[in-house]
Amino acid sequence: MHPADVAPPAPHPWSARLAAECQALRGHRLPWIAVAFGTGVGLYFALPAEPGSAAAVVAALACLLLFAVAWGLRGSVGFVPLMVAVSVTGMLAAQMRTNLVAGPVLGFRYYGAVEGRVVDIDRSASGAPRLTLDRVRLDGLGPDETPRRVRVSLHDEAGAVPRPGLRVMTTAHLTAPPGPTEPGGFDFQRHAWFLKLGGIGYSRVPLLLAEPPSNGISLAVARLRAAIGNGLRERLPGQVGQVAAAITTGDRAGLSDQVTEDLRASNLAHLLAISGLHMGLLVGFVFWAVRGGLALIPSLALYHPTRAWAAAAALPFALAYLFLSGGGVATQRAFVMAVVMLGAVLLGRRALSLRSVAIAALLVLLWRPESLTGPGFQMSFAATAALVIAFGALARTDRPAWMRGWRGAVISLLLSSVVAGLATGPIAALHFNRVGQYGVLANMLAVPMMGFAVMPLLFIGLMLWPFGLEDLPFRVAGWGIEWILAVAHRVAELPGSTGHLPAPTWQxxxxxxxxxxxxxxxxxxxxxxxxxxxxxxxxxxxxxGSRPDILISDDGRLVGTMGPSGRWLSREKGASFVAGVWLENDGDGADQATAAARPRPDMTETGIVLHQARSKGDVPAALQACSLDPGWVVLPVPMEPGQQTIADGCIILDVKSLSRTGAVSLSRLADGAVLFRTARQMQGERPWSMGQGD
Structure with missing residues (x-):
């Protein structure tokens, strides 16, 4: 028999189906590429240790090989090795970004002169002005040891009035960025690493001017932002002006605690974040205003691509808003998405499609891979993708007459609020441990006002400001802001407006x-x-999931024990930030004083023997108690050499050992064993955690 007459072996059913699935994705592969790249970035941040240079070289070579295999199998299952190659590329991009932002981090508590240039001004959780400084000088530290940036909270405002571009000096306490408040919690050290912050602290000494203000485009923009914010506050007094400044320039320093809490409880806090919503409203307003104006000229509307002209006109306004709002990470992400959408219009493609969302996600992750771990990236892209899917399905149906015209626009905006709320709700609950029970209602009442009145009128007012005609649009925009604040307050006052959820495990x-x-x-x-x-x-x-039975802070000053009525805290004040995070992660709406007043759970409730010394004078008694009832001992001071023999058989957690481990959790398992976890263990050996507190 001639070899040509022999039939080739039939492909395996699974391989044939896989090849068919890969080929069926032609024209729809870009969203999958974005998923693969994001998966690679996520895998990098989940690694227990930083890959070495040799591992990176091997990964890069493997990536090239996978791309070659994908090309060779492009007619069948080549999309599978392509996805793996893209995922490895995501890991390499994240590692490269980590190395690019690397800089010195303080390894000790510093007290002394601090000099630097003001690049950002905001407020701390306590309301104190907070400066971010670059070009830093610290006494006794050389350039290789000095952080690239530091952040200082000012508790004495009697000195120079800070503004971007000024070079200032003060005397401050600085330390390395703190680690997670509990094992597996939010990693502020990683967050600070990518902000290039190598030290944070506070000053009680008046601020002094070291040099005249620097020049430069970025600093000139920062001063323009400050001038616009101050002008809005003058024309719109009270919290209305503060909200106007927040959504225009990103300056939320003047917002009261009551307004902030109302917006959070009503699930309207996203209206203060300059991200996709505000950028989309501004760009959409300019696009439709320009296109509508051109439509009034038949000779242009009938024979020229006015849609592309409107997109081109909206691009510079998006760029201007990026600079005006301060260019934060969320605004940068929104700008990239707006540019992709407008670029699609210029190229004659659909602006709102999953392909456009995928391109925007890839660009953002290539630029800032660390944004994948933040709620802003996750919520904005979840909302955008959900809106594209929902309105894409709606576009394929015949809309009734009542969904067209101005009524259709209002219904579409309401539907957008519902769809975006459902898409982002689980992510928001996961990150913030709270759910606005009436968030959909609040968004339906507030978002249309923001879209149809506040943002367009603030934009018109800014355009008319140089001519002195800004008063009327700003005043009407202020009425809209008053409506939004009234909705937030009323919704926040409803019974059960805020639900609390416990933090999940890391998986x-x-x-x-x-x-x-x-x-x-x-x-x-x-x-x-x-x-x-x-x-x-x-x-x-x-x-x-379940919460740890016992939590211990990284300085040994605070202990929290879970009991039948919730977590008991060892201090009713002090370490308030750590206490607040613990209670929030428990899904507990109580404050620190209330938690400290609860009955202290005993060993019969937790199954763990724990002794705590509140001060240096309590150490001998705590060690003596442990010698009689062996278990764990928490000391807020270093243990002295001769004290170890007193507590023989006890596990000592003094401030020195806790500085190496970070915060600690103890959990009783079903078999009676105690699960001991540390924050450093959960962080892994990563650049932002290695050497901290050693």
Missing amino acids: VLPLLGLGLAIFGAARGNLSRGTGVVLVAVAGLIWMQ
Whole structure:
């Protein structure tokens, strides 16, 4: 028999199906590429140790090989190695970004002269002015030891009035950025690493001017922002002006605690964050205003691409708003998304499509891979993708007459609030441990006012300001802001307006994010089913998770023990930030004083023997108690050499050992063993955590 007459072996059913699935994705692969790249970034941040240079070289070579294999198999299953290669590329991009922002971090408590240039001004949680300084000088430290940036809270405002560009000096206490308040908690050290912050602290000494203000485009823009913010506050007194300044320039320093809490409780806090909503409203207003104006000229509307002209006109306004608002990470992300959407219009493509969302996500992650771990990135892209999917499905149906015209615009805006709220709700609850029970209602009442009145009128007022005609649009915009604040206050006062949820274990966020991303990118039932399964698994893990029985702060000053009535705290004041985070992660709405007044749980309730010394004088008694009833001992001071023999058989957690481990958690397991976790252990050996507190 001639070899040509022999039939080739039939492909395996699974390989044939996989090849068919890969080929069916032609034209719809970009969302999957974005998912793969984001997965690689997430895997990098989940690594227990930083990859070395050799591992990075091997990964890069493997990546090139995978791209070659993908090209060779492009007619069948080549999309599979392509996805793996893109994922590895995401890991490499994140590692490169980590190395690019690397800088010195203080390894000790510094007290002395601090000199630097003001690059940003905001306020701390206590309301004190807070300066971010670059070009820093510290006494006794050389250039290789001095952080690239430091952040100082000012508790004496009698000195020079800070503004961007000024070079100032003061005397301050500085230390390295603190680690997580509990094992697996928010990693502020990682956050500070990517902000290039190598030291944070405070000053009680008046600020002095070291040099005249620097020149430069960025500093000139910062001064312009300050002037606009002050002008808005003068024309719109009270909290209305503060809100106007916040949504225009990003300066939220003057917002009262009551307004901030009302907006959070009503799920309207996103209206203060200059991100996708504000950028989209501004760009949309300019686009439709220009296109509507051109439509009034038949010779232009009938024979010229006015849609592309309107998109081109909106681009510089998006760029201007990026600079005006301070260019924060959220605004940068929104700007990238706006540019992608307007670019699609210029190229004659659909502006709102999953492809555009995927391109924006890829650009943002290439630029700032660390943004993947933040709620801003997750919520903005979840909301955008959900809106694209929902309105894409709606566009494929015949709309009734009552959904057209101005009524259709209002209904679309209300529908946008509902869809975006449902998409971002689980992510917001996961990050902030609270749910605005009436958030959908509040958004339906407030977002249309923001879209149809506040943002357009503030923009018109800014355009008319140089001509002295800004008073009327600003005044009407102020009425709209008053309506939004009234809605927030009324909704926040409703019974049960805020629900509290316990923080999940670390597995929930990546499973939820990956599941939602796969569901959004899916084109078939199999992929959608995979996404739904991952989301369901994340929900089950979240519901079955439990909080640690005992939490111990990284300085030994605060201990929190879980009991029948909630977590008991060892201090009714002091260490308030740590206490607040613990209670928030417990899903507990109580304050620190209330938690400290609860009955202290005993060993029969936790199954863990713990002795705590509140001060140096309590140390001998705590060690003596442990010698009679062995267990764990927490000391807020270093243990002295001769004291170890007193507490023989006890596990000592003094301030020195806690500085190496970070915050500690103790949990009683079903078999009676005690699970001991440290913040440093959960962080891993990463550049932002290595050497901290050693």
